Amino acid sequence: MKSKFNLTFFAFLTLLTFGIVSMGFTRSEKSPDVKESNSVPIYGNWKNFTKDNGLPGNKTYAVRVDGDRVLVGTHEGLAVYEDEKWTTYTTENGLSHNGVIAIDVSELTGDVWLGTMGGLTRWSGGKFEQYTQMNSGMANDLVYAVICDGKDVWVATGGGAGKLDTYTKEWEIFTEQNAPMHEPWTYSVCAGDNKVWIAAWGGGVIEYNKKTNHFRDYVDPDGNMEIDLFPDDGVVHDITTGVSYSNGILWAATYFGLSRYDGRGWKGYFDHDSGLASNFINYVRSVGDYAYLCTDKGLSITDGESWVTYKKNENDKNGKAIITNGESKTEKSFSPSISHNFILGVDVQDDVIWVATSYGLSRGERIN
């Protein structure tokens, strides 16, 4: 009787152990009839562009949709796609530098502002106008980000952030001298709801209130670069690479993960605890409720709850979308897929997405 009891007891404990252990594993489904996210957009029907079909170079840094045309920043100049034809503009046409790494279009004037490796360029009425350290009040010629905010144009450079008042033509520069940064290393800027946010490399996120002209900063509270002590205690790391704001949500990208701020609290996302493709985020752009994350291992789209991540297969042109809802993961295959997994820029308009990658540009259409 005693032996029988022990056997039953051991069997029960064994099953219990298996149960506890298996709870730690994430379920993964793979089915052609995938349960797709109800909210996060899914794109397909991918078409890719490289040097072979019109781009001046394969490395594309930035993309912006401007009405019926698409502006693409490449290492070899600005490429413009219109009426299914590509036109390239370079320093010979008046660009500050052929390396075009940031683009924005003014809603007020329609002017195109280009952040290049050798200065800021305004493209207006068919003419290019250059702004550099030598001929204007810009802090540095390597312009990592440019945005248009009403009449103001903001740039982020390694020598500080700058604001150009296009009416007065005057620059205002923000560095460690007049803003809460240890150093003036700024790499991204965004605006919304009377505020401007600056990604300060090593300084977290700097918030500028346009009404009060006051700054405040958001840094990782644990104060150490080698750890994130608690998951949702603040921006996940002080080395921030991108900021984007829409619908009351600020998204902050780093090379260590993603942060979301709703004005009250922060939430952190890593590749091990969410659908984020990689913690190494080159660029973030938010449109409506969704953040588009350009990582070194694919493109992720999220509303903070559900995720869709696009990845290209290593050895062919095909790929997949990985759809994550909580613990559930499903996949959808594409042929072809995005051009490359190392993503540097993204823009969306209506149901079309454009993705700038390390090797070519991709265009997708919404399919859900």
Added chain:
Amino acid sequence: MNKLRLVFILFMVLAFTGFYTSAQDNKMMYGNTPDSIFPYNSFQKAYKYHFVEPIEFLGAGREKKAPTGLTEVRLGFLGPLDNSPIVPLGLQMLNGAKLALEQANERGGYKGIPYKLMIHNDVGLWGAAANEVIDMDDEGVWAWLGSIDDIVSHVALRATLKCEIMMVCTGDPDPTFTETNIPWAIRVISDDRQSCYALANYVYNEKGHDRMAIIRTGDRYGRVGVMEFMGVANRMGHPVRMEERFATGETDFTMQLKNIKNDKPEAIIVWGNAKESALIVNQIREMGMQQPVYASDRIISQEFLDIAGKNAEGIVTTSQYDPTADNPALKKFQADYRKKFGEEPNVFAAHAFDGMNLIIKAIEKVGLNRVLIRDVLTDRSTFQNYQGVTGNIVLDASWNDVGKIFMGKVENGKFVFFPAAQMKERGHSQSMAGY
């Protein structure tokens, strides 16, 4: 029944140890940091640990063919060569890099094509280094070496990521330089994190000091330099009593030293360039303070010994290498350097010589492709434990040199070097979350 029980117990042990082993288990903690001084480690396991696995570069570019018809193989150099208080250090770094290239050209260059150094000055102003890196990209350099000033290195690092040119840093000891996760740089000189661990171990564990005061330069070199020491001192239970600052070029430190004197610390740490450090040491003694003095590694120079004179006796610092080591390669380098430049090489010359040789060896191994040059320099196998003139180069997961640190003590008017003692236990996390 006993057998069954044994099997069950064995199964349970396996279930709760083997199954829960994470990918990070038994990885060394970042920076060779002992568990006891890892941030918060005594109180709270972090949710996420960084710099435990190297970040790979996953972008395109490996497919690019080497250009044909080249008449020179261009390599970049960025350093303080003009209009900076650390020009003497920059010139030594330049000379070390030049010597390595000249010797490579004497061996036939790269497949008969000579190497050419594209020299750029960093003027130490914010952001200027970014423009210099863009110029290097336009010049078509295959990799570049620099710099010393940490504000320059940080700005250049972000630009080199954008341009995708490999950066080999041989002079900037700022710990945060490699804490950026950027996979386009390695550092082949030990940083101030390693130096501060060695110094803290020496002053607290070996010398038994408790109450320390620091006087440091007010720039980033001073701020970030002592940052690690302050953190370690706190975790070892000896918070630094006082931190005073001075400006580069300052000659009268009476105000700061009066404050320190009134606080009666057991010992004083001076963190700055050689000249100011020597003047501070002199004024410490003139004011009657007899406490032991420790200093940052920039005091290892003839300039410091000349200015401080007899007051330098007994001062202890750290060093990223042992310039008196019995290393034939080092002795040949020192002889070649003396012959060509008419002076003794310093730490920046020696590390630049090693760094440029690594670049040359990488190119000879993989050819003229920036991404492949990056790949081989960061793979932590090809050149791991490379025996340079500065000793053994060991890169951690953030590509930071965690090779040996030495102590230097002034005895009879010259520096005498000896290995820094290792802290007893080295860090292994039992469970690093987030992986």
